[in-house]
Amino acid sequence: MKFLGNIIWLIFGGFESAIGYLTGSLALMITIIGIPFGLQTLKLGVLMLWPFGSKVVKVDNSWGCLNTAMNVLWFFVAGIWIWLIHILFGLLLYITIIGIPFGNQHFKLAGLALHPFGREIITK
Numbered sequence: 001m002k003f004l005g006n007i008i009w010l011i012f013g014g015f016e017s018a019i020g021y022l023t024g025s026l027a028l029m030i031t032i033i034g035i036p037f038g039l040q041t042l043k044l045g046v047l048m049l050w051p052f053g054s055k056v057v058k059v060d061n062s063w064g065c066l067n068t069a070m071n072v073l074w075f076f077v078a079g080i081w082i083w084l085i086h087i088l089f090g091l092l093l094y095i096t097i098i099g100i101p102f103g104n105q106h107f108k109l110a111g112l113a114l115h116p117f118g119r120e121i122i123t124k
């Protein structure tokens with residue numbers, strides 16, 4: 001079932017959105033300052049390609065307050081806008097019964113879009 005959900009996701013916008021995330025990631029990685037943010041955008045792009053069967057988990061690492069500072073900067077520069085887009089699409093997909101699983105995936109992406117530093121994607 002996860003495989004079918006991922007195929008439908010890719011056909012109806014997931015592939016185009018992933019290309020957008022990957023393009024943005026490459027644009028951010030051109031500068032040295034943008035590399036950490038480009039890596040987080042790359043994380044969103046990978047999750048956009050294959051969201052069913054993937055889980056976002058918080059990892060404990062030694063970065064500590066640096067993760068918090070980067071998440072705060074990310075939130076005000078890009079995170080809030082990406083979050084709003086995923087929330088909007090999630091709510092629109094919840095209108096139909098068939099769209100509910102796809103709306104759930106947008107809500108998962110919205111959570112990652114708010115604070116991607118210190119999070120990892122685990123494939124089940």
